Amino acid sequence: MLFFVGLGLGDAKDITVKGLEVVKKCKRVYLEAYTSILTVGKDALEEFYGREIILADRDMVETNSDEILSGAEEEDVAFLVVGDPFGATTHTDLVLRAKEKGLDYRVVHNASIMNACGCCGLQLYNFGETVSIVFWTDTWKPDSYYDKIKCNRDRNMHTLCLLDIKMKEQTIENLMKGRKIFEPPRFMTVKQASEQLLEIVENKRQEGDNSLAFTEDTVCVGLSRVGSDAQRIVSATLQEMTQIDLGEPLHSLIIPGEMHSLERDMLLQFAISDKTKNILSSICI
Amino acid sequence: MLFFVGLGLGDAKDITVKGLEVVKKCKRVYLEAYTSILTVGKDALEEFYGREIILADRDMVETNSDEILSGAEEEDVAFLVVGDPFGATTHTDLVLRAKEKGLDYRVVHNASIMNACGCCGLQLYNFGETVSIVFWTDTWKPDSYYDKIKCNRDRNMHTLCLLDIKMKEQTIENLMKGRKIFEPPRFMTVKQASEQLLEIVENKRQEGDNSLAFTEDTVCVGLSRVGSDAQRIVSATLQEMTQIDLGEPLHSLIIPGEMHSLERDMLLQFAISDKTKNILSSICI
Structure with missing residues (x-):
């Protein structure tokens, strides 16, 4: 068996x-x-x-x-x-x-993080498609997850963003030479994911996009080490997220859609700043 | 604490x-x-x-x-x-x-059933909004979950349907008389949920709806007692589901959206009939 x-x-x-x-x-x-x-x-x-x-x-x-x-x-x-x-x-x-x-x-x-992320107070019922945010390189900057987040937001749904993990990477040199030498593991942080998301938004803006999926001021949820004693949950604007260190891996990020009052009240518990509190409090529910 | x-x-x-x-x-x-x-x-x-x-x-x-x-x-x-x-x-x-x-x-x-339902082989990434199917009465037949399933299917997403549980119901007579006498608990079966879904589809058809979210021949997944030794998983057409007894509660139903080949191959493992196998096998992937 x-x-x-x-x-x-x-x-x-x-x-x-x-x-x-x-x-x-x-x-x-x-x-x-x-x-x-x-x-x-x-x-x-x-x-x-x-x-x-x-x-x-x-x-x-x-x-x-x-x-x-x-x-x-x-x-x-x-x-x-x-x-x-x-x-x-x-x-x-x-x-x-x-x-x-x-x-x-x-x-x-x-x-699984797919259900335990509910600990932030956002209801699992109201999540749309889950997306994966991958590490960008100098030459490869995929952003297809943006459209999925937009699609979820347009339907008032939350989006769980799973962040990239690189466990056994080889440098191009080692790969070419067939050397089984691996780089140290890398785990994407909420900070890094937020930076990539803001860069995508900035590009869309420059292309004249008037219906952005989210902006610097969208309140998001950053989670790290969910389920452990060292767990952290913060709600902050996407801009603020780029300044926050949530410590050791693993990290996840949630872009909320429309919130019910209990969901909003839970995010208020985890708000990192007055700015975030004000934005959350001003949401009409 | x-x-x-x-x-x-x-x-x-x-x-x-x-x-x-x-x-x-x-x-x-x-x-x-x-x-x-x-x-x-x-x-x-x-x-x-x-x-x-x-x-x-x-x-x-x-x-x-x-x-x-x-x-x-x-x-x-x-x-x-x-x-x-x-x-x-x-x-x-x-x-x-x-x-x-x-x-x-x-x-x-x-x-949670929200993640454990992945045991049928459908990927959690590809699930849209979760819906709840409630028991109909003679006078109250809500069907708003149909639109949510349609919305998920239009986006090629799977839908997990959580089925109604009635734990401490009172008859109208007992309620009126303030008697705290409760009916035995009721748990909706996959069979009952499928019957309701087919009735909704039939109504839509009679209203002239030409873009139904699903039909009698849509292959679905029925699950019961997930995580226990007595767990059952079947894939069958919605019509076939109305004939299947999945035993003791709790039951859940999944209406799949677009499937990847591994997802299709997993559902084939659980197929209840040649008809279901043929439908699954004929899906272009």
Whole structure:
């Protein structure tokens, strides 16, 4: 049997009791280690579970999954995923490969940023399509997520922006020379995401766009390390967000749409400045 | 301190290790018992936690929350919620009342149907607004969720339909006479929801609507008891859904929008009939 076990979002203790039982009884335990992170590393998980963990990078999961699935007809194998196994990153490809081999699988669900972001007070019902904001380079500045945010805002919906993670980057030189030397991991901050969003808005303005999806003064929500003791939630204008350091990863950003009074009142609790408070208070509800 | 603890979706063991620690140490433990249910009842939870639980009905949470919050300045109080505390039902009103009293609070997140529904293979990214389908009566047949589903489908987005729960209904006679006699709880099934949706479509057709959001032949996903061992997932046409018994509550229904190939391949795994398989296979991706 192949078990997909969600680890939740904080530390080792965010696994469910059911999930912990699975981890303890499985023959092999893999940790998907390339799309998200907890606030603790592999060592802390191994200590808490009392089990050895095998790190599974993208290569292993996407092109070498036979290793993970091997023997799972007779033995139990666990595949651990930060958040929920079918949350922000979905592992349906591994499910399908397991089914192809005639393997059974079970899922132990857990919190994902896709639902835990509701802790800011914005109702999950009122979220539209989720977008991913990727790191720009000097030559590649995709902005297709802007249109999705606009589409959500036009429908009065909130937008959860998942921020880019680069886990095993190679420099172009190392890539060309086939050297498996990797750069340190990078995690996009709310500050960086806000800067990119404002740059897109500025470009639209210069193109004469009169119906911008949002502006510097749009109140947004920045979240970091949701679900951990070190969690932070702030509401601030997009301009203010470019000045805020929300600390260690992971960060997420929400661009709210129309708010109900309870949603507005919750964002007031997290307001970073008088300016933000004034904007929120002046919203007609 | 007031702790909001998500219980997840299946049974007692779906609480997180962190959540269980909180429950064990809190002075009083309330269970929000009117918007969702686990596959086990209060007794099973009390036995597993080794703690007495106080059932909190809508009255207590919405109008008599002082009892819950009382003493939480010095003592720890836990408020347990099926799923995630800010998932399908959000408890921001209780947060705000706690803050008004100067109380601190913490959240222990867990899986919600809002993210766990990803187990069917449809990607959470591609979901639009979530809708609630309510029980019709002879005289009250609201259908505003149809427009929201249409709006999502027009944008190629999936729609999660949460199905109605009636926990403490009174007959009109008992209500008039002020008798606190309650009807047995009712939980809408996928079958019932599909019947209502098809009736709406039939009405639209008779009104001459030529751009229906969906038809009898639209392949949908029915889910029951997600996260429990007795979980069921089926993909079937909406017409077929009206003939399927997915067993005990809770049920949810998804109306997919445009599918990617992996999403389609996952739905094929859950297809109930050759007809559904043929429709899914013929989708151009």
